[in-house]
Amino acid sequence: MVKLKDGREVELELFKFDSCPFCVRVMRTIKELGVEGIRMRDTRREPDANAELSRRGGKSQVPCLFIDGEALYESADIDRWLRNSLAG
Numbered sequence: 798m799v800k801l802k803d804g805r806e807v808e809l810e811l812f813k814f815d816s817c818p819f820c821v822r823v824m825r826t827i828k829e830l831g832v833e834g835i836r837m838r839d840t841r842r843e844p845d846a847n848a849e850l851s852r853r854g855g856k857s858q859v860p861c862l863f864i865d866g867e868a869l870y871e872s873a874d875i876d877r878w879l880r881n882s883l884a885g
C-alpha cells in the first residue's frame with residue numbers, strides 16, 4: 798500500500814519493461830519522489846504479466862499504473878498522477 802498526500806492508502810501496481818523509454822520516465826519520477834511500496838510487474842521478464850495486463854487493462858501498452866485495480870495508461874498521465882497525488 799502507498800500513502801497519498803490526502804492520507805488515503807492505495808494499492809499501486811506498475812506494469813513496465815526496462816528498455817521502454819516511457820517506462821523509464823515513470824520510473825525516474827517514482828525514484829525522484831522517493832515512493833516505496835509500488836508493486837512492479839515486468840512484461841518482458843514475467844511470463845504471464847503481458848497477458849495479465851491485456852486482460853485487466855484492455856491493452857498491452859506499457860507503462861500502465863493500476864490504482865486500486867483501475868488502469869491508468871500514458872506515461873504523461875501517470876507522471877502527473879504521481880506528482881499530484883504523492884508529492885508534497
Ligand SMILES: N[C@@H](CCC(=O)N[C@@H](CS)C(=O)NCC(=O)O)C(=O)O
Nearest residue numbers: 817818819857858859860871872873
Ligand atoms: N504514449 C504512450 C506510449 C507507450 C508505448 O508506446 N509503449 C510501448 C513500449 S515502449 C508499448 O507498450 N508497445 C506495445 C503496445 O502498445 O502494446 C506513453 O507515453 O505511455
